[in-house]
Amino acid sequence: MKKILGIGGSPRKGGNSDILLQRLLKGASDEGVATEEIQLREYQFQPCIACERCRKDKECTGLQDGMQLIYPKIREAGGMILISPIYSYNVTALTKSFIDRLYSFYHFSDERPGQWSSHLAGQGRKAIIAVVGEQATRAEGGMDLTLETMRRSVEALGYEVVDELPVLGIFHKGKVREYPQVLEQAEALGRRLASLL
């Protein structure tokens, strides 16, 4: 469980999210914690189709695709770093599809709407959520909305979100490299997450 899984939700290889995720994970591994980086764009998976088979099977059995490779990685890591660029005021479609496929970690009561819980809750799991966007202010480009989507989804799964990293005003591929203080902040947050596990 003393491991951190970094999950990148940008379709753009080598872009700002990739660079930030690598720095977040570098901070964590400098602190002596095992880390693994995965990029969602490298996995072939579908959005959730609401087959509801996971309610009975307690895992996703309805879609045999790349998510089946990701589920065990999530289970075995006590820490998670989830990063997405903002696309149209929210997470990327890739990130949203990923979040929806985590539905199989939930247990629901028979009546709907009704009570629910997460199979991952109560295990001391901790997370950082990170977002990068083009607009200069939080309100303008959807930063708050994007962070809220990620926070609520990750908390519902049973993680404590220990830090958020909002990075504003970055559009071009790799531009974040020109902001060493942001990269240092990412490393510091990675170290903090590792120290809390």
Ligand SMILES: Cc1cc2nc3c(=O)[nH]c(=O)nc-3n(C[C@H](O)[C@H](O)[C@H](O)COP(=O)(O)O)c2cc1C
């Ligand atoms: C389809 C698309 C939609 C975008 N929508 C927004 C937006 O609503 N708000 C914003 O601040 N930036 C928006 N951006 C800019 C990206 O968030 C920005 O370029 C970010 O640095 C990309 O991160 P990446 O290099 O990790 O892919 C959008 C970019 C694309 C390609």
